[in-house]
Amino acid sequence: MSDRIMLFLLGFFTLTLTILSISASEDAVKPNSNDPVSFLCHEGEFFIKTRRNHSEANRGRPGEWKTACENEVLELDCGEDKTVRIIDVEYGRSDGTTCHRYPHFFMSCSSSEAYHKVHQRCDNKERCTIVANTDEFGDPCPGIIKYLKVKHRCEPVEPDTLKQVVICENDSKTLKCPKGTYLMIAEAFYGRADKSTCPHPKIKDTNCSAKNVMDIVGAKCDQKEQCELTASNSWFRNPCKGTHKYLMVDYQCIVDDLGYAAACENGNMEIVCKNSSVINVVRAEYGRGHPFVCNNSPTPIKPKGCSSPNEIAIVYGRCQGKSRCVIPATNEVFGDPCKGTAKYLELDYFCGEIWDPEDSPGAPIIKDVTKSTVTFTSEKLNKTTSSEYKTQMKGADEKDWSDVLDGKAFDLGKELSIGGLDPNDQLDIRVVKKKEDLSSCIPFARFRTKS
Template sequence: MLGSTFFLAVTCLLINSAGSQKIQSVACEGSEAQLKCGKGQVISVSRATYGRLDRNTCSSGKPANQISNIKCSRSSDKVAERCNGKQQCDFKADNSEFGDPCQGTYKYLEVEYTCEKKTEPERSSPQKSPTVACEGSVAQLQCGKDEFISVSTATYGRRDQKTCSAGRPEGQLQNIKCSSSSGKVAERCNGKQQCDFKADNSEFGDPCQGTYKYLEVEYTCEKKTEPECISQKDSALACEGRVAKLRCGKGEVISVSGATYGRRDQKTCSIRRPEGQLKNTQCSMSSDKVAKSCNGRRWCNFKASNSVFGDPCVGTYKYLEVEYTCEVPERRLQNATAVVCEGKGAKLLCGKGEGIYVSRATYGRRDQKTCSTGRPEGQLKNTQCSSSSDKVAKRCNGRRACKLRATNSVFGDPCVGTYKYLEVDYLCYATMTG
């Protein structure tokens, strides 16, 4: 008589037709799947499902009614997101991680992955460990001499119960599905050697009231070295969810000639993607968003995402393709800063044959001196109420002159009762024609 299957977690080796080893790891509900590769190798998850597909797996000691439903499997990319690129990774098979696809059924997590040779990226950009700052504290991003910060992801909220949990009541740690991405850290820190950023609701909003949150930033330190050769025409490609990096040499600026988001062939960005996500090759849309954000800059990062471009073809795995040139301006870029007190207006103005490029715009208050004349002390105390805005860039980029007004009706009110001001960092660049 064949006995029940007795295991909490097991790892098997499978050999595919190409001869490479595909590893299968199974973890019963409540236990941990252990993914592990050898020295010089990293994990690459091809599939992860949570639920139940048969009556034998993880069945020991379980009543029949908890293993009878074998059509309750849910695919998830969470394991790939957390484990890909690591040598070793543990992942708990739990409803708090994956949700509950079938209540009353005893489930298991099944992961298929391969161990791939660790390869160095084309550009030297050593990945630093994620920087975490608990709510109310400051994240400190630091690179070495002749290096600059390049932020890849920044999230604010809570994704587990362990991080930033010391001394906190259980009720403030239970919600682990309240994480929101933000581009503010990248906007403020990219290109700098050192940067501090406060983990605070005034900066990021409050994605989950009553939960104690934290800021998690992943970034690399990139060398301030010039490429050996800058081609006259260049291109950048980013698969959906990744970042396209546009780079020019010293004394040159980006000029985007075209940017498309969607899919035009079945080969690009196809690795480990099911055939159904690659079939539609007639779903490409042009966009001027990359040009508006990147033109006139020496380097620029731009995320390939539906939240940025919209979704031209639901269910298709897309990519961003950018064509650009690196051009030498007629004269050097001129940097300037404009400050507009609340309720006042101002005008950004560049010279003839020049265009405005806004690198940063914040509305609120960061010190007690700016725009303080004639104001009571109570309106100047709060210096932690500054919010970034892309409205100035959208209105002014590419124009020679642009009028602004610093009001709550335009930018919202980040701190009621505080007298605020608008601060804009921008540059004037020589516009290119012909």
């Protein structure tokens, strides 16, 4: 009886979600972020010529798929002398059978940040672990059982590219890469596996190792030009009391166009692009998604992760398309997603040349948003030129645009309004030429109506 009730409730819930999804499609609505923000490209396109979508480019390449159901741990292990190469990543749900008690009821959804998260955590490492949960990847479909699928392959490491450093207990050393490259930790060990490494009179155990060493060292060093490491029980805890231990780290110096930056709470993050290139933001996160990033704060770290709902919009507004930006990692800027927990700001970005469509009027400038209305202007269109353009709108995760103000006359600084919107919904809005090739990358603005 209980199973029948459960099936009925799940079926009703799924039907409700489907109806809501259809309704959202009709109204061009999809919630995502709070503050208005301007983009130049859409649907995986970037407005920088020198960057491509890695996940899309890699699809079809040979590799092995691994799957972890929600809240399980997915482990990739390539053994010695090989490192992980991430090919494709999915977090969410794309079928009704994987990790599901009720295969006939499912909702398709995916996390847009999954590839970049796993790429950052696992690429060029001998092994890595990732928890398949919403703390790591966000929740693309609340109430639906999700899973993490990772396609990867193991690639041999050239002997001269993999370096090793050994640090005896209580000593410190600095890992440093040449300018233009960054560190990537391939393997890390803290404990003791023999008597010959860091010889010492106090050796009682030659088969002990601390947990989470890869995560801790990776959080300190990955994607930085240099970092300082200390072989200390205060960093890794003590896996074998009474035995003198050591830290052994294998690492590479990697060249990649994807940059990474992090700033602990109350610090400042500075991003600089040189040679007339500008910043393009790939991922931004303010909160806590990892226990070992910025873990030296006096503020306690709670086990559950958190993130600010406005982080991507705020970082876009401060950095997108600029050659330099400074962002304070503070609650005043991002709000406080988890009070009483030490937080940090993380950013994936790349530098490149701006590509602007010919005769583009630019993204609409959002002036005001209410529960049901958006007010916007254009800085480039006047009464004469605006007759060639039309305004379009759609839901943030939808593909098809709808004409909403066809033939409406803009004027420089004149405010236009669109009403009839639903509360707490996200929309994209753009201005295009009536006879333009809409397959090209067109500027648009993203906003969410108030609740």
